[in-house]
Amino acid sequence: MIHGLTDRGCAFAQIGNIRKGMTLKKRRADGSEYTVPTDLDYFVVEFDEQETDAQEKFTAAYPGETREINCLLPFDDISRCWDPYCEAYTAGRMVARSDGEYFIYLTNQAGTVEVINGANINTGEKVPHKDVLWGEGTKAVKCRPVGRLKVIIPELRRAAYMVVHTTSIHDVANLSDQLRAISQLRDGHIAGIPLVLRRRPKEISVPGDKGGPRRRLVKWMLSIEADPSWVEKMLTVMGNAALPEGSRMLVLPQGESLSIPENMDQEEDDQIDAEFSDMGQEPDKEPIPPINVQTTPAPAPAAAQPSVLDAAIAEAKAKNMEAQKRTEEQVRIAEALQKIDNPKQPPQAAVERPGDPNWRTYVDGPETPTTPPPSLAPKAAAATANRVEQIKADLPGAVVTPIASVAPAAKQTKEARPTIEKNSTLFWSICFTNLGLKRSDVLKQLEANNGDYDKTLADLWPK
Amino acid sequence: MNTDIMDDTYLVRRYVCARCWSGLLIVKRKDEPEHIECGNHANCDGKGYVTKRYADRRRVESVAELAEVKKNYPELFTPKVKKTEKEILAMMGY
Numbered sequence: 001m002i003h004g005l006t007d008r009g010c011a012f013a014q015i016g017n018i019r020k021g022m023t024l025k026k027r028r029a030d031g032s033e034y035t036v037p038t039d040l041d042y043f044v045v046e047f048d049e050q051e052t053d054a055q056e057k058f059t060a061a062y063p064g065e066t067r068e069i070n071c072l073l074p075f076d077d078i079s080r081c082w083d084p085y086c087e088a089y090t091a092g093r094m095v096a097r098s099d100g101e102y103f104i105y106l107t108n109q110a111g112t113v114e115v116i117n118g119a120n121i122n123t124g125e126k127v128p129h130k131d132v133l134w135g136e137g138t139k140a141v142k143c144r145p146v147g148r149l150k151v152i153i154p155e156l157r158r159a160a161y162m163v164v165h166t167t168s169i170h171d172v173a174n175l176s177d178q179l180r181a182i183s184q185l186r187d188g189h190i191a192g193i194p195l196v197l198r199r200r201p202k203e204i205s206v207p208g209d210k211g212g213p214r215r216r217l218v219k220w221m222l223s224i225e226a227d228p229s230w231v232e233k234m235l236t237v238m239g240n241a242a243l244p245e246g247s248r249m250l251v252l253p254q255g256e257s258l259s260i261p262e263n264m265d266q267e268e269d270d271q272i273d274a275e276f277s278d279m280g281q282e283p284d285k286e287p288i289p290p291i292n293v294q295t296t297p298a299p300a301p302a303a304a305q306p307s308v309l310d311a312a313i314a315e316a317k318a319k320n321m322e323a324q325k326r327t328e329e330q331v332r333i334a335e336a337l338q339k340i341d342n343p344k345q346p347p348q349a350a351v352e353r354p355g356d357p358n359w360r361t362y363v364d365g366p367e368t369p370t371t372p373p374p375s376l377a378p379k380a381a382a383a384t385a386n387r388v389e390q391i392k393a394d395l396p397g398a399v400v401t402p403i404a405s406v407a408p409a410a411k412q413t414k415e416a417r418p419t420i421e422k423n424s425t426l427f428w429s430i431c432f433t434n435l436g437l438k439r440s441d442v443l444k445q446l447e448a449n450n451g452d453y454d455k456t457l458a459d460l461w462p463k
Numbered sequence: 464m465n466t467d468i469m470d471d472t473y474l475v476r477r478y479v480c481a482r483c484w485s486g487l488l489i490v491k492r493k494d495e496p497e498h499i500e501c502g503n504h505a506n507c508d509g510k511g512y513v514t515k516r517y518a519d520r521r522r523v524e525s526v527a528e529l530a531e532v533k534k535n536y537p538e539l540f541t542p543k544v545k546k547t548e549k550e551i552l553a554m555m556g557y
Contacts, residue, residue: 001549008483008484008518008522009484009522010522010525011522011525011526011528011529012525012526012529014527072535072536074528074531074532074535075528075531075532075535076535092511093511152532152536156538157538157539158539159529159533159540161534191536192533192535410491
């Protein structure tokens with residue numbers, strides 16, 4: 001507990017301290033007590049006496065001895081959150097503070113202030129740093145590294161900070177480097193980055209006891225890192241930002257593939273080619289003499305690492321090849337069928353690819369089969385059978401299903417013929433749809449009957 | 464802390480408690496020498512001093528710091544729930 005820490009009247013108040021160790025009381029042989037500062041491998045968190053609510057929340061979030069604490073830095077500027085200094089203390093007060101190069105604050109042994117705000121009071125000049133201020137041996141007053149880090153603990157849901165204290169030179173150097181590296185992830189902005197403050201074991205060199213040789217000991221040092229989940233997201237964003245403008249579009253989700261036959265625009269191209277051929281030959285140009293250039297073979301490109309982009313391009317190429325192959329096959333089938341098919345005849349067969357129920361193409365014309373007139377039904381059936389045989393011979397392995405056999409038989413009879421007295425949509429509909437006649441044939445018959453629509457229909461009606 | 468009267472007045476005017484930044488008091492108890500204590504001695508057992516100027520500067524700075532923290536972490540500041548007159552009176556025990 002810390003008494004009175006939050007009574008300072010600050011708007012943004014300190015509510016506690018986080019330390020690496022504590023002072024333990026020990027008893028001498030004669031019964032007297034003394035305190036020993038002891039380094040621990042977990043955090044010692046002290047809250048202000050009035051902050052019982054914050055302490056309960058912290059205990060709920062971090063029960064027991066914790067080695068990891070989530071934290072946030074309150075300000076964007078590292079120097080406002082992290083105070084690494086070399087400081088010297090006597091029993092009563094701080095006598096010196098320096099940045100390692102010059103003194104920022106310095107008093108002499110009598111307690112008179114000599115340096116304040118980095119400048120000598122009398123001369124105004126900077127005073128260079130020195131490790132030992134005065135005294136010798138164990139009584140020497142020395143500058144020691146001190147680091148104080150202001151952190152906000154998100155679990156407390158408080159706009160108040162706690163101070164992490166350390167007096168290890170390894171911690172000061174390590175935290176300074178880590179904070180600088182984290183701020184570079186967001187162009188110098190460190191506020192808002194979720195951080196994790198940890199105790200990590202590290203083998204360091206320490207002076208030996210009683211003037212003995214130095215030795216290596218494992219100490220639990222401070223380490224601060226950005227939350228791994230946040231770093232992962234940040235690296236993804238940075239990776240995308242590093243891509244060139246055109247490549248970023250390939251990262252978009254894949255859309256539906258559209259297969260377009262190769263000969264779709266063939267007619268237009270032919271017309272354009274014809275127009276250009278009419279414009280005549282280009283004027284003769286003087287032949288350019290060949291130039292012999294000795295070229296050295298280009299160095300082989302370095303083996304590139306396969307990336308997500310390369311994989312996407314390879315996949316797109318494979319799909320294009322497949323679509324092209326499929327289109328070519330369709331064209332080949334259509335051409336083969338066209339040789340044996342009468343283009344003006346209604347579709348009479350569907351061709352399916354064995355083993356692929358989704359693949360189905362029709363021989364010329366719309367997918368919906370038209371019904372031949374009753375009188376033409378036997379002939380159409382015979383023609384269909386003939387065509388099926390031809391298709392089977394031309395496309396071995398193809399399953400050919402005559403559609404005419406599936407289509408219902410024509411229900412038109414002579415008695416059902418409607419009476420047509422004048423030119424109407426019904427007349428032409430019957431001629432084209434029901435009777436399957438050409439317009440020229442109908443017009444010839446109509447002319448022969450002197451424009452009598454009913455008689456024309458009767459003549460054209462199958463007997 | 465035992466001091467003479469000149470030092471006392473100087474300290475009390477220019478310094479505040481290092482822990483709670485409250486004003487200092489010159490305390491004279493029976494059978495005890497005169498000494499200086501934190502004025503908030505009921506809640507604070509601080510023994511060191513910091514200058515009043517430093518404490519005042521830090522208080523002003525903290526207002527700006529809080530504004531900056533509010534901007535950086537708006538989610539930390541939950542909106543205050545307005546209470547009715549009856550609710551406030553009920554909380555006070557009426």
